Amino acid sequence: MATKSIDAEWKKGSAELLILSLLEAMPRHGYEISKLIEHRSEGGIRFHAASLYPLLYRLEKRGWIQGRWVEKSGQRRRRYYQLTPSGVKVLAAQREGWQAFVEAISRITGAENA
Amino acid sequence: MATKSIDAEWKKGSAELLILSLLEAMPRHGYEISKLIEHRSEGGIRFHAASLYPLLYRLEKRGWIQGRWVEKSGQRRRRYYQLTPSGVKVLAAQREGWQAFVEAISRITGAENA
DNA sequence: TACGATATGTGGCATAGCAATATATGGCAA
DNA sequence: TTGCCATATATTGCTATGCCACATATCGTA
Numbered sequence: 001m002a003t004k005s006i007d008a009e010w011k012k013g014s015a016e017l018l019i020l021s022l023l024e025a026m027p028r029h030g031y032e033i034s035k036l037i038e039h040r041s042e043g044g045i046r047f048h049a050a051s052l053y054p055l056l057y058r059l060e061k062r063g064w065i066q067g068r069w070v071e072k073s074g075q076r077r078r079r080y081y082q083l084t085p086s087g088v089k090v091l092a093a094q095r096e097g098w099q100a101f102v103e104a105i106s107r108i109t110g111a112e113n114a
Numbered sequence: 115m116a117t118k119s120i121d122a123e124w125k126k127g128s129a130e131l132l133i134l135s136l137l138e139a140m141p142r143h144g145y146e147i148s149k150l151i152e153h154r155s156e157g158g159i160r161f162h163a164a165s166l167y168p169l170l171y172r173l174e175k176r177g178w179i180q181g182r183w184v185e186k187s188g189q190r191r192r193r194y195y196q197l198t199p200s201g202v203k204v205l206a207a208q209r210e211g212w213q214a215f216v217e218a219i220s221r222i223t224g225a226e227n228a
Numbered sequence: 229t230a231c232g233a234t235a236t237g238t239g240g241c242a243t244a245g246c247a248a249t250a251t252a253t254g255g256c257a258a
Numbered sequence: 259t260t261g262c263c264a265t266a267t268a269t270t271g272c273t274a275t276g277c278c279a280c281a282t283a284t285c286g287t288a
Contacts, residue, residue: 018222018223029236048277050278054238076236098223104159105131105212109135110135163266190254190267193266
């Protein structure tokens with residue numbers, strides 16, 4: 001139970017919001033993003049490489065994030081992504097959308113006394 | 115904008131929670147469920163027939179809901195679904211899981227000052 | 229040498245949403 | 259009487275996407 005995700009299904013769709021949010025403050029690379037999500041959710045939400053990297057390419061292709069390779073001696077090359085101006089706008093819209101969605105779910109699942 | 119879903123992606127996975135919640139108080143049929151969700155979310159969340167009916171079959175197959183045909187003169191036959199004891203337990207677990215998920219998302223997307 | 233952590237990448241399968249389409253009934257308007 | 263809309267359930271086929279398993283590559287440590 002503790003090794004499993006909170007719910008694999010619910011992770012879908014929220015992935016973009018999570019990644020864009022984490023890139024808001026500073027550029028980060030893929031592995032860092034996956035570890036951050038894992039730690040902050042206390043292991044509840046986990047991104048697999050096979051989901052994360054293709055998603056990063058999609059976000060970059062849409063122009064929401066911009067990646068650049070950083071090579072430092074003593075470590076494998078990393079691709080750091082940062083939010084583009086377009087990505088900042090999308091993030092704001094997604095935050096609003098997420099709020100609205102959570103409220104809608106709340107109204108539907110909790111209004112059984114109506 | 116108003117004709118579009120809040121976000122098609124976020125609907126994924128929450129579908130089961132929505133349906134189980136709506137069946138908690140009383141048995142309902144498919145079309146009724148889709149209309150209820152649409153109205154309570156003020157059009158933000160909408161279930162298409164091609165998603166809803168297969169989902170209802172899946173839930174019934176898993177033993178979480180039980181359907182029965184109701185035929186009344188003057189209207190098309192309807193299939194009313196009600197929660198099974200197993201479904202009640204699953205609903206409780208899904209409610210908890212949803213809460214935990216929303217909190218985890220909040221921690222990840224809002225902790226950029228850490 | 230061997231293993232684990234870091235770091236990125238991909239082929240292929242399974243799931244699942246949705247557009248389009250179909251069937252069937254009843255009410256209402258042209 | 260013909261046509262259209264709302265109700266109500268159902269399926270086919272396309273597409274998007276998550277994940278298992280595997281691969282590549284570097285570094286530290288035992």
